[in-house]
Amino acid sequence: MKTVSTVVGYPYIGENREWKRSLESFWKDGLSQEQFLAEMKEGRLNNLKRQQSLGLELLTVGDFTLYDRMLDHAVMFGLVPARYKWSEGEVDLGTYFAMARGADEVVACEMTKWFNTNYHYIVPEYEGQHLELTHNHLVSYFNEAKEELGIITKPTLIGPFTFLQLAKGYDAKSKALFLLQLLPLYAKVLQQLVDAGAEWIQVEEPALTLSLNEGDIKLAQEIYTQLADEVPAAKIMLQTYFEALSAYEELSQLPVAGIGLDFVKGAEENMAAIRKYGFPKDRVLGIGTVNGRDIWRANLAEKAVNLQAVLAVCDVAEAWIQSSCSLQHVPVTTKKEKSLPHVLLDVLSFADEKVGELTQLTAYVREGSWSGNRNVSESIRAIEALTQHEVRENIQVKELVSQVKPEHFTRPLVFKERQKQQQALGLPIFPTTTIGSFPQSGEVKRTRSAWRKKEITDSAYAEFVKNETARWIELQDEIGLDVLVHGEFERTDMVEYFGEKLTGFAFTQKAWVVSYGSRCVKPPIIYGDVEWTAPMTVKEVVEAQQLTSKYVKGMLTGPVTILNWSFVRDDISHEQTANQLALALRKEIDALEKAGIQIIQVDEPALREGLPLRKENWHEYLDWAVNAFKLATSGVANETQIHTHMCYCEFNDFIEPIRALDADVISIETSRSHGELIESLKKNPYELGVGLGVYDIHSPRVPSVEEMEAILTDSLAVISKEQFWINPDCGLKTRQEAETVASLKNMVAAAQKLRKLQHRPI
Numbered sequence: 001m002k003t004v005s006t007v008v009g010y011p012y013i014g015e016n017r018e019w020k021r022s023l024e025s026f027w028k029d030g031l032s033q034e035q036f037l038a039e040m041k042e043g044r045l046n047n048l049k050r051q052q053s054l055g056l057e058l059l060t061v062g063d064f065t066l067y068d069r070m071l072d073h074a075v076m077f078g079l080v081p082a083r084y085k086w087s088e089g090e091v092d093l094g095t096y097f098a099m100a101r102g103a104d105e106v107v108a109c110e111m112t113k114w115f116n117t118n119y120h121y122i123v124p125e126y127e128g129q130h131l132e133l134t135h136n137h138l139v140s141y142f143n144e145a146k147e148e149l150g151i152i153t154k155p156t157l158i159g160p161f162t163f164l165q166l167a168k169g170y171d172a173k174s175k176a177l178f179l180l181q182l183l184p185l186y187a188k189v190l191q192q193l194v195d196a197g198a199e200w201i202q203v204e205e206p207a208l209t210l211s212l213n214e215g216d217i218k219l220a221q222e223i224y225t226q227l228a229d230e231v232p233a234a235k236i237m238l239q240t241y242f243e244a245l246s247a248y249e250e251l252s253q254l255p256v257a258g259i260g261l262d263f264v265k266g267a268e269e270n271m272a273a274i275r276k277y278g279f280p281k282d283r284v285l286g287i288g289t290v291n292g293r294d295i296w297r298a299n300l301a302e303k304a305v306n307l308q309a310v311l312a313v314c315d316v317a318e319a320w321i322q323s324s325c326s327l328q329h330v331p332v333t334t335k336k337e338k339s340l341p342h343v344l345l346d347v348l349s350f351a352d353e354k355v356g357e358l359t360q361l362t363a364y365v366r367e368g369s370w371s372g373n374r375n376v377s378e379s380i381r382a383i384e385a386l387t388q389h390e391v392r393e394n395i396q397v398k399e400l401v402s403q404v405k406p407e408h409f410t411r412p413l414v415f416k417e418r419q420k421q422q423q424a425l426g427l428p429i430f431p432t433t434t435i436g437s438f439p440q441s442g443e444v445k446r447t448r449s450a451w452r453k454k455e456i457t458d459s460a461y462a463e464f465v466k467n468e469t470a471r472w473i474e475l476q477d478e479i480g481l482d483v484l485v486h487g488e489f490e491r492t493d494m495v496e497y498f499g500e501k502l503t504g505f506a507f508t509q510k511a512w513v514v515s516y517g518s519r520c521v522k523p524p525i526i527y528g529d530v531e532w533t534a535p536m537t538v539k540e541v542v543e544a545q546q547l548t549s550k551y552v553k554g555m556l557t558g559p560v561t562i563l564n565w566s567f568v569r570d571d572i573s574h575e576q577t578a579n580q581l582a583l584a585l586r587k588e589i590d591a592l593e594k595a596g597i598q599i600i601q602v603d604e605p606a607l608r609e610g611l612p613l614r615k616e617n618w619h620e621y622l623d624w625a626v627n628a629f630k631l632a633t634s635g636v637a638n639e640t641q642i643h644t645h646m647c648y649c650e651f652n653d654f655i656e657p658i659r660a661l662d663a664d665v666i667s668i669e670t671s672r673s674h675g676e677l678i679e680s681l682k683k684n685p686y687e688l689g690v691g692l693g694v695y696d697i698h699s700p701r702v703p704s705v706e707e708m709e710a711i712l713t714d715s716l717a718v719i720s721k722e723q724f725w726i727n728p729d730c731g732l733k734t735r736q737e738a739e740t741v742a743s744l745k746n747m748v749a750a751a752q753k754l755r756k757l758q759h760r761p762i
Contacts, residue, residue, distance in 0.1 A: 060202065062138045074124040156239070194231065202260075240266075347382045419722075438732050481550075593637065668693060708746060
C-alpha cells in the first residue's frame with residue numbers, strides 16, 4: 001500500500017505575522033500594489049519551503065489568501081454585488097477589499113463564522129448576476145510553486161456544494177440558475193489545473209458533514225456526476241472535515257478519485273460507517289488523524305493503533321496520512337515560546353510540530369514499527385506528566401463545583417418583574433450605549449508594550465490607563481451616550497485579559513491564529529483548574545464610574561466565550577471547564593455589584609460557535625452552555641441589569657437559546673444581515689431587552705444619521721420601544737478615533753430623532 005503525508009492546509013499568516021503586516025501596510029498606502037503582491041508571493045513560497053523542509057510529501061496550494069478564501073472564490077467567479085460597480089474582467093484589489101471591508105458609502109459583504117470555528121468568512125452574495133471565470137488564482141499558485149520551487153503541488157479549492165450552501169441571496173427558484181452558472185465555472189477551474197499539470201486536486205466539502213436531507217444528497221450526487229463527466233481527467237480528493245461524512249452510504253460512492261475523512265472529530269461515526277458499508281477499493285483514503293484544531297501533542301502510539309484500525313477495515317491501494325482539517329486554526333510553531341512552563345510546553349504541538357507528527361506516523365505505517373523513534377515514548381511521558389500535575393488537582397475548585405445547586409442557575413424573578421424594578425435606573429427610551437471597547441491607539445499599544453517589558457513602572461502604566469479612561473468618559477458624555485463604558489484600555493484581548501487573572505491559564509508569546517481579515521489573536525491555553533483569586537475589573541470600572549453621573553457598565557467575557565476562544569485541556573469535558581469558568585465569573589460579578597456597579601455586561605459572542613454541526617446534536621451542548629452563562633449571572637439582585645453581546649452568526653434558528661440565557665438586554669451584531677434578523681423576529685418574537693447593531697464596526701466607513709435611522713425604524717416593526725437599545729454591532733477597539741466619534745455622534749443623533757417621533761402628539 002502506498003502512503004503519502006499531507007495536510008489539508010497550512011497557516012498563511014507567517015511565523016511572525018508577516019502576512020498581516022503586509023496587508024495592513026498596503027491598506028495604509030505604505031506599500032504599492034506591486035510591492036504588496038511581491039510580499040504575498042514571498043509568503044506563499046516560504047510556507048511551501050517550510051513544509052518541504054519538515055518532510056511533508058504532498059504540499060498544498062490555494063490554502064493562501066489575500067483576505068478570505070470564500071471571497072477569493074466569489075471574485076474568481078465574478079460574484080460581485082452590483083453596489084461595487086464592477087463590470088467584467090479580473091476583479092481589482094480595490095473592489096476585492098471593498099467587498100471585505102466596505103469603502104466610502106459602499107457597505108461590506110456580510111461576515112460570519114466558518115462552521116463552528118472562530119474564523120470568519122465573507123459571505124458570497126448572489127443577485128442573479130451573470131457569472132464568469134475572471135481569474136483562476138489556483139492555476140497561478142500552482143504554476144508559481146512549479147516554476148519557483150520545482151514541485152508539483154496539490155491545489156485546493158472550496159467545493160461547489162459548500163460554496164452554494166454558504167452563499168446567500170437566492171431562493172428555491174433562483175438556486176437552480178445559480179448552480180447552472182456555477183458548475184461550468186468549477187469545471188473550467190478543474191480543467192485548467194489539469195492542463196497545468198496538477199495530478200491531484202483537493203476539493204473541500206465540509207458542508208457534507210452537516211445534516212443532509214434527500215434533496216441535499218441528490219444535489220451532491222448531481223454536482224459530482226456533472227464534474228466527472230465534464231472533467232474526467234481531474235483526480236479529485238473530496239475532502240471533508242469538522243465531522244463525519246453524512247449520508248456515508250450514498251456519498252462515499254461519488255465519482256471522485258479519493259475521499260478525505262476526519263478521524264478526530266468524526267472518528268467514531270466514520271469508522272462505524274466504514275465497517276457497515278466498506279470503503280471503495282478504487283478510491284484513495286485520506287485519513288485525518290492529527291487534530292488540526294487543537295494544540296496538544298499527539299500520543300503517537302495511540303494514533304498508530306487508530307491508523308492500523310482504519311487500514312484494517314479499508315482495503316485500499318493508497319492512503320494519505322493527513323491533518324483532520326486545515327492547520328490554519330493553530331499557530332505556526334512552538335519554537336518561539338520561551339516562557340511557558342516545561343510541563344505545558346512539552347505537550348504542545350502547533351502546525352510545524354503536527355507536520356512532524358504526520359511524517360512520523362506515515363513512516364510508521366510504511367515500516368510497521370517505530371524503529372527506535374524516541375518521540376513515541378517522549379510524547380507518552382509528557383502527556384502523563386501534565387495529567388498528574390498539581391495544576392489539574394485544585395481541591396478548592398473541585399469543592400466549589402460540588403456545591404452547585406439548581407437554584408444557582410436562576411434569577412429570583414422573571415424578566416417582566418425584573419424589568420419593573422430596573423426602571424429605577426431612569427434610562428430614556430431607546431437608550432444608547434456601546435459594546436465595550438474603544439480604539440486602542442498606537443500610544444495605548446506602545447505604552448502597554450513598554451509596561452510589559454518593564455520599561456515603565458506599574459504605577460506609571462496604571463496612571464496612563466486611568467487618564468485614557470477619563471478622556472473617553474468625557475468624550476462619551478460629549479457624544480451624548482446614555483450608558484457608558486470605561487473603554488478597556490488595560491486589556492489586550494477580551495479573553496486573554498481574564499485568563500491572566502485566573503488560575504489554570506497559560507499565555508504564549510507568538511502563537512497567533514487568524515480570526516477575520518488581518519485580525520490575529522493568541523488564544524489562551526486552559527491547561528489546569530480555573531479559580532478566581534481576586535477582583536479582575538472592579539478598580540477600573542469604579543474609577544470610571546466616579547467620573548460621571550451616568551451609569552458605567554461592568555464589562556466581562558462570558559464563560560462559554562472564554563472556553564471557545566481558548567485552547568482547552570482535553571482530559572475533562574468542556575462542560576466541566578465551563579462551569580469552573582462560570583463560578584469564577586460569578587465571584588467577579590458579585591464583586592462588581594458590591595462596588596455599586598448596577599449594569600454588568602457578560603459577553604458571549606462565541607456561544608453559537610461551539611455548536612455541533614448537526615442540529616440534532618445541539619441539545620446537549622446548549623444545555624450546559626446556557627447553564628454556564630446562567631451560573632455566572634444569576635447571583636445578582638433583581639435591580640442589577642445583566643447585558644450580553646453576540647457576534648456574527650446565523651440567528652434565525654437560534655432565538656430560543658438566546659431567550660434561555662435570560663439576560664435583561666442582549667446586543668446582537670447584525671448590521672451586515674439586519675433584514676434577515678428582522679424577518680426572523682417577525683416569526684419568533686423576542687420579549688427581553690435587545691439592541692440590534694446599527695452600524696458595522698469592521699468597516700472604516702462612517703454611516704450617516706439617515707442610514708442608521710432607517711435601520712432603527714425597521715427594527716421598531718419587531719421590537720417595542722420598551723425593549724429597544726441602540727448600539728454599534730461590536731466593540732470598537734480596532735477602529736480609529738475620528739471615525740469612531742463621528743459614527744457614534746450619528747448614532748446618538750438617530751436615536752434622538754427616534755425619541756422625538758415617539759413623543760410626537762397624535
